[in-house]
Amino acid sequence: MKIALLGYGKMGKTIEKIATERGHTIILKVDKEDTTYDLSEADVAIDFSIPTAAVNNITNCFNAGVPVVSGTTGWLDHYEDMVALCKEKKGGFIYASNYSLGVNLFFELNRKLAKMMAPLEGYNIAMEEIHHTEKLDAPSGTAITLAEGIIENTDKTEWQLDNGGKNIIPIIAKRIDKVPGTHTVNYTSEVDDIEIKHTAHNRNGFALGAVVAAEWLIDKTGVFNMKDVLGL
Template identity: 65%
Template sequence: MKIALFGYGKMGQMIERTALDRDHTIVAKIDIDSQEIDFSNIDVAIDFSLPEAAFGNISKCLDNNTPIISGTTGWLNKYDDAVTLCKEKQGAFIYASNFSLGVNIFFELNAHLSKMMQGLEQYQVAIEEIHHTQKLDAPSGTAITLAEDVIKNSHYNAWKLNQKEQGHIPITSKRIGSTPGTHTVAYNSLVDDITIKHTAHNRAGFAQGAVIAAEWIIGKTGVFTMRDVLNLG
């Protein structure tokens, strides 16, 4: 595949190494809005840019019939617009808050556990996420996804960052050293605790998942998720 990278920070560089290891070619590395892009030479684009740039990058790709994979967080107020544009252009688009294969299995475990805990209101849910000090957004997109999946199957109606409030799931965000990402979902009661946890050892899993998603989307039309890529539906 000929891949364009939108964003060439640490994640972009790791995606490049992963793509090259899987015999793909990086044909563009776009870090600024004014950079010229030859979409005729691109099979698929992978976006790990900045929140303020993500929607513009996605729109350009869809306008130019280029499948786009986005792992940028912090721009989701425009997600519905991206979905609408994708359908209008009959394009192909995947957004994931986390492309790690292990994290997406963790999402499934979290959703299943939340269904099992329905009605057991003696348990209070809390989510904690830990990332490196250079991560700009808080809470992480992964933590938000975990909270939203619990909310679908519980009496909670929203989440709150770093504070407790009735009817809200508290999400604690910590920024420590070079931590790639640790997420914990805990159900706490007076008599016991139930906890599930995912710990990333490095960013390689995120890059691998993004490239696998890019391989999968070629030749497809529609809006997809990692559940589709991993056939978890």
């Protein structure tokens, strides 16, 4: 594949390494300050930019007829607009809050556990996420996806940063230097605790998942997610 990298920070550089190892070619590298660029030679684009650039990047891809895999978080107020534009342009689009193959299995485990715990009384639910100090948004998109998976399967109605309540899931967001990403879901009661946890050791898992998603998206039309890619 000929890949356009939209966002060339640490994740972009890791994606470049993984994609090259898998036999693909990076034909365009777009820095976060760039707003115009030529996508005509790209088979697919992978967007790991910044929240303020993501919508422009995704729009440019649809207008150029280039399928796009986006892993940028913090812009989802415009997600439905991008879905509508994708359908209008008959484009291909995958958004995921986290492309790690392990994390996407963790998402499914989280949903299953929430469904099993829902009938039980006496358990309080709380979440914690830890990321590196350069991460711009809090809580992380991954933490929000986990919270949404719990809300879909329990009587919880919302999540809040730091604050919990009867129907509210508290999410504690910590920023510690050089931590790629750790997410923990806790069910606590007077008699016992149940905890599931995913710990990333480096960025390679995120990058590999994004490249696998791009490989899968080629020649497809529509809006997809990592459940589609993994057949979950």
